Amino acid sequence: MSDLSADEGGGADLPGWFRAIRAAVDAVTGALNVAGTLLIVAIMLLVNADVIGRGAFDAPISGVPEMVSMSIVAIVFLQVAQTFRKGRLTRTELLLGWLERRSARGRQALELLFSAGAILLVWQIIAASWPLFEKAWRRGTYEGTIGDFTAPIWPVKLIIIVGCVALFVQLILHGLAALIRLVRGDTE
Numbered sequence: 001m002s003d004l005s006a007d008e009g010g011g012a013d014l015p016g017w018f019r020a021i022r023a024a025v026d027a028v029t030g031a032l033n034v035a036g037t038l039l040i041v042a043i044m045l046l047v048n049a050d051v052i053g054r055g056a057f058d059a060p061i062s063g064v065p066e067m068v069s070m071s072i073v074a075i076v077f078l079q080v081a082q083t084f085r086k087g088r089l090t091r092t093e094l095l096l097g098w099l100e101r102r103s104a105r106g107r108q109a110l111e112l113l114f115s116a117g118a119i120l121l122v123w124q125i126i127a128a129s130w131p132l133f134e135k136a137w138r139r140g141t142y143e144g145t146i147g148d149f150t151a152p153i154w155p156v157k158l159i160i161i162v163g164c165v166a167l168f169v170q171l172i173l174h175g176l177a178a179l180i181r182l183v184r185g186d187t188e
Contacts, residue, residue: 011177013181014177014180014181015180018173018176018177018180021173022173025166025169025170025173026085028166029081029082029085029166029170030082032078032079032081032082032162032163032166033078033079033081033082035078036074036075036078036079037079039071039074039075039078040075042071043067043068043071043075046061046064046067046068047064047068049061050064062148062149063144063148063149063150063151066143066144066149066151067151069143070143070151070153070156073156073159073160074155074156074159074160076163077159077160077162077163077164078159078162078163079163080163080164080166080167081163081166081167081169081170084167084170084171084174085170096110096111105182105185108178108179108181108182109178109182111174111175111178112175112178112179112182115171115172115174115175115178116175118171119168119171119172119175122164122167122168122171123168125160125164126161126164126165126168129157129160129161129164130161132157133154133157133158133160133161136152136153136154136157137154137157140152141153141154
């Protein structure tokens with residue numbers, strides 16, 4: 001089996017240099033995932049504090065809707081690379097499983113084609129996001145209302161780029177693993 005979960009055991013069928021690179025990239029991806037999870041917990045605590053403050057003390061916390069909306073975007077991009085790495089993004093396993101039963105090399109070729117297309121797509125997202133980050137940084141763009149609550153938006157724009165770069169690297173590794181298996185003719 002050559003899907004993403006097969007690499008969870010370290011990809012024993014892959015060269016040692018590849019496994020070392022994958023381990024380093026996985027550590028970074030895992031750290032981003034943990035940051036996203038911690039952000040979920042922080043937002044959960046913030047929303048609960050706002051509800052309690054609003055109901056019990058008639059003192060809501062300013063900016064909660066803005067912080068939640070910016071955090072949702074940040075959480076998605078912090079966790080997308082790990083989601084891909086763990087094989088949790090939407091895929092057509094029915095087609096891939098059918099193809100693998102008929103031709104393991106055909107599956108690897110399709111995985112390589114998928115990786116190439118996804119790499120191009122994610123590169124476009126990075127290229128489109130970079131000017132938005134620079135503009136938000138230069139102009140000091142913020143979310144909220146002056147006098148009540150304001151928060152800069154550049155950190156979220158930066159997180160979008162960091163998450164896309166992490167996904168980009170995971171996609172390259174996925175494509176490279178498929179290419180190695182395709183060239184070697186592995187049937188695992």
